[in-house]
Amino acid sequence: MVAASLVGPRSVTELGIVVGLRDVGISITRLVAYGGQGTLYEAAAVSTGEKVAVKVLHKVSPSDHRRSASQREKVLREVRMMHRAHVVSPQLFEDDKCFYIVSEFLRGVDLHTLHLHRSFTENEILLMGRQIMQQLAHLHSPNVGIAHRDIKPENIMVKNMRTLELQLIDFGLSECVLESPDGLVCTFPGTLQYKSPELVSATSAVDPLPSDIWAAGCVLYKIVCGGFPFSGARGEELTKHGIIKRSPSMDGAVWKQVSMETRGLIRRLLSKNPRERPSARTAMLLIDQILASRELPPVHGYELVPVLPAIRF
Structure with missing residues (x-):
């Protein structure tokens, strides 16, 4: 978290104040990652040495009023979603060249990178699925009301590789359904392989919460067998057709080693009809039932708590 001493009188909650990172006592130490959405740095609070993450987004030309306004709204929305989702809020700063989101x-x-180097047991997959559903249950709760909209292994951090403690990250595409009178959204971003049938075929506004459940089902499917539920399709249009029409294949040697209960859970998460998918909280309870039937030790340390702020893209 960002030390309170860094905030000072020039913390930006309503943009328009020109500041630099040095002005708020933050020193960038190394590049972590870069991409089309910005650059991520590791940094430190000069006064305490505490490590923080700084996402830097270069501003578009202020002479392009439409793009500049759109970028500003996108940055504000991302920080607003993080504020709603987290107990500890990110800090937002800007100068004449960049926006800085500090968390x-x-x-x-x-999880994507880890899965490239190791496989998981069925019980490990269930425990990871439980954590994903816990965090989605918090985001989807009536007092938070956030649809993540970009659930995929790349946006799930493994904080502890021994215990496989997970953290959902990257709220750049998130939406607050409480800000819409009917709880629906009219934009459909995200990665195609994790998009639900209703998003792929959308011609009007949809409820985004069940699509998070679908995407979580795709994640569990992928870490079971290494492929997508509709990986036989080639090309974008065929992939869309598979998502809308085909049932997920659970053939092959890997799936024969997976219990009927876990296969049934993943099939429910991947129900074509969004109304037939369980809520995040119900899915968590279904996983608990499967784990309880195996007489595993009680799950400790995974209370339903707000997700911690972190930036990744």
């Missing part, structure tokens, strides 16, 4: 520096590796 907790999250150590670990993303």
Whole structure:
């Protein structure tokens, strides 16, 4: 988290104040990652040495009023979603060239990268699924009302590789359903392979919360067998057709080693009809039932708590 002493009188909650990172006592130490959405740095609070993450987004030309206003709204929305989702809020600063989003520096590796180097037991997959559903249950709760909209292994950090403690990250595409009178959204971003049938075929506004459940089902499917539920399709249009029409294949040697209960859970998460998918809280309870039937030790340390702030893209 960002030390309170860094905030000072020039913390930006309503943009328009020109500041630099040095002015608020933050020193960048190394580049972590870069991409189309910005650059991520590790940094430190000069006064305490505490590590923080700084996402830097270069401003578009202020002479392009439409793009400049759009970028500003996108940055504000991302920070607003993080504020709603987290107990400890990120800090937002700007100068004449960049926006800076400062938050907790999250150590670990993303689930996609970890899965490239190791496989998981069925019980490990269930425990990871439980954590994903816990965090979605918090985001989807009536007092928070956030649809993540970009659930995929790359946006799930493994904070502890021994216990497989997970953290959902990256709220750049998130939306607050409480800000819409009917709880629906009219934009459909995200990665195609994790998009739900209703998003792929959308011609009007949809409820985004069940699509998070679908995407979580795709994640569990992928870490079971290494492929997507509709990986036989080639090309974007065929992939869309598979998502809308085909049932997820659970053939092959890997799936024969997976219990009927876990296969049934993943199938429910991947129900074509969004009304037939369980809520995040119900999915968590279903996983608990499967784990309880195996007489595993009680799950400790995974209370339903707000997700901690972290930036990744």
